[in-house]
Amino acid sequence: MQAYCLKCRAMRDLEAAQQVTLKNGKTAMQAPCPVCGTRMSKLVKTPV
Numbered sequence: 001m002q003a004y005c006l007k008c009r010a011m012r013d014l015e016a017a018q019q020v021t022l023k024n025g026k027t028a029m030q031a032p033c034p035v036c037g038t039r040m041s042k043l044v045k046t047p048v
């Protein structure tokens with residue numbers, strides 16, 4: 001899975017991404033950028 005790092009302005013691979021549920025009920029994957037350490041989030045669709 002890849003996510004866009006706002007700080008690097010590049011796509012980075014998400015390693016050891018953790019699934020989190022946002023306040024609005026949506027599911028996202030979060031993982032630190034392997035290059036700069038900034039937390040990246042990527043929304044994911046979950047089957048109902």
Ligand SMILES: [Zn+2]
Pocket residue numbers: 005006007008009012033034035036037038
């Ligand atoms: Zn980065």
